[in-house]
């Protein structure tokens with residue numbers, strides 16, 4: 018009886034959940050711990066070529082915010098943990114932060130949310146007591162600028178603060194954090210914001226010592242006797258990701274919060290690891306991220322809330338070669354610093370997000386040693402009758418320098434070639450043009466077809482440069498959390514056992 022009424026309560030509450038009017042989306046995190054971080058304009062070129070419409074930054078880098086202006090890309094910015102204490106202790110520091118990093122860029126740059134810190138409760142526990150103040154101060158600064166409806170305020174949490182995460186219906190937040198979490202959830206609820214959660218099935222799998230099947234972590238189909246069933250709700254779980262998201266919903270429900278949606282601020286899989294990380298492989302990374310994208314965009318929702326969007330930011334855009342820690346830490350990216358894909362995601366559909374197979378990029382350039390007069394004639398033709406958009410080569414525009422006929426005709430030839438769908442005969446120009454696989458882009462002059470590859474020919478651009486020290490993506494690697502996870506994994510074992518019983 019008791020179990021039945023619990024079930025009824027759980028299902029009754031499910032109905033109350035957040036409105037599902039939002040389309041789910043996939044975004045990408047942009048960590049910048051690279052020895053040769055591409056220029057912001059090249060980052061944006063890659064985002065555009067891959068149809069990425071949502072990004073999260075680990076700071077509020079001014080050059081990135083400028084480059085993202087008027088692109089239609091929705092941007093989540095972050096108050097870095099290093100700045101959190103000051104902001105949580107001073108309303109006016111928070112107001113200055115918002116004025117400098119938000120008001121100065123909005124609406125040209127479509128900032129949609131502010132992450133106040135990054136995994137603060139686990140990464141910076143001594144800032145826990147000021148976290149809610151920091152959220153409130155940032156929010157009141159947005160209110161003062163009349164931007165609080167457009168821009169949400171939240172703080173990404175490590176999923177390790179959710180204990181006993183399987184079965185999800187028994188999950189709860191680490192109770193010693195309740196003094197922070199309760200006012201935080203009050204804040205999220207009253208401001209219409211969302212719970213930001215970082216979910217890493219890779220670590221759950223790694224730390225489970227074989228309890229979690231790899232296929233369950235990778236969203237691969239499982240034989241029915243391996244499916245995990247929550248004995249309280251009888252919901253079937255076919256992957257770790259859904260189980261973690263539902264664990265978060267149940268942990269909130271345990272504290273009586275029923276209408277705060279979850280957004281997954283980080284999830285991914287490393288494509289390479291050290292000898293003790295045998296499952297950090299290209300195949301697994303590709304399988305995880307491809308399945309994750311399909312799962313999120315298909316509006317499947319989770320077993321608890323089918324059809325409710327769980328928008329997710331993939332960790333991450335670039336491999337970050339400067340990241341400390343195990344080899345896998347440097348290999349979470351979808352692309353290398355040249356914008357070349359680490360692997361081609363198993364996604365079909367020519368216009369799909371991240372599905373653009375750009376491994377064979379070609380450009381049309383001026384032939385070496387071509388007669389300058391013929392180049393000039395071809396340039397004049399391209400910018401005239403050829404109807405190429407040549408304004409980028411005007412004085413003061415990004416492709417003015419170097420101001421010579423070779424550089425300018427290359428830009429015009431490449432524009433024409435891409436405009437004509439890269440047919441071989443569109444790269445001829447009476448024999449002075451030729452197809453090349455080297456991207457002629459330089460500095461902020463991005464050629465048509467470029468993904469920001471080969472950023473080697475930087476001229477000294479005037480745009481402010483990316484300050485690499487100001488960026489620090491929250492580390493996906495979190496050794497402290499392993500103990501917590503083992504605990505919830507033990508319960509997961511029980512879950513699997515129960516599952517067997519249920520199916521019998």
Ligand SMILES: *[C@@H]1O[C@H](CO)[C@@H](O)[C@H](O)[C@H]1NC(C)=O
Pocket residue numbers: 091124125126127
């Ligand atoms: C930002 O993006 C959202 C979603 O597409 C859109 O509704 C909103 O109008 C955009 N805001 C600005 C300032 O462009």
Ligand SMILES: *[C@@H]1O[C@H](CO)[C@@H](O)[C@H](O)[C@H]1NC(C)=O
Pocket residue numbers: 108112154157158161
């Ligand atoms: C913080 O500043 C905002 C205006 O920016 C103001 O509305 C709010 O009352 C202040 N809060 C505190 C606690 O001082």
Ligand SMILES: *[C@@H]1O[C@H](CO)[C@@H](O)[C@H](O)[C@H]1NC(C)=O
Pocket residue numbers: 271272273
């Ligand atoms: C949640 O609500 C129930 C019913 O109103 C109440 O009994 C319980 O104490 C509440 N739990 C918390 C953590 O506030």
Ligand SMILES: *[C@@H]1O[C@H](CO)[C@@H](O)[C@H](O)[C@H]1NC(C)=O
Pocket residue numbers: 311315317
């Ligand atoms: C989306 O989900 C529906 C129903 O769950 C399924 O039939 C369909 O094949 C899925 N589509 C993709 C692209 O995965």
Ligand SMILES: *[C@@H]1O[C@H](CO)[C@@H](O)[C@H](O)[C@H]1NC(C)=O
Pocket residue numbers: 374376377
């Ligand atoms: C890319 O080029 C290689 C080698 O020329 C070729 O085998 C491959 O099919 C090409 N891929 C695409 C998508 O065109």
Ligand SMILES: *[C@@H]1O[C@H](CO)[C@@H](O)[C@H](O)[C@H]1NC(C)=O
Pocket residue numbers: 066067068367368369373374375435465466467468
């Ligand atoms: C793929 O990227 C290239 C280079 O930016 C672009 O020209 C092309 O339109 C993209 N294709 C799709 C289907 O998005």
Ligand SMILES: *[C@@H]1O[C@H](CO)[C@@H](O)[C@H](O)[C@H]1NC(C)=O
Pocket residue numbers: 475476477
């Ligand atoms: C760029 O600027 C730096 C210092 O401002 C200068 O030393 C360097 O030579 C410049 N590089 C180029 C390629 O102009």
Ligand SMILES: *[C@@H]1O[C@H](CO)[C@@H](O)[C@H](O)[C@H]1NC(C)=O
Pocket residue numbers: 484485486487
């Ligand atoms: C980058 O940040 C560091 C530390 O905040 C600062 O000392 C340095 O001046 C900054 N460099 C630039 C180019 O902004």
Ligand SMILES: *[C@@H]1O[C@H](CO)[C@@H](O)[C@H](O)[C@H]1NC(C)=O
Pocket residue numbers: 138142180191192193194501
């Ligand atoms: C709960 O959080 C506290 C404070 O961060 C930590 O010391 C403790 O180890 C956590 N408890 C569990 C069971 O993980």
Ligand SMILES: CC(=O)N[C@H]1CO[C@H](CO)[C@@H](O)[C@@H]1O
Pocket residue numbers: 454455456470471473
């Ligand atoms: C694709 C491409 O053009 N790659 C080149 C980028 O630049 C490096 C170094 O200059 C070359 O070695 C690559 O071939």
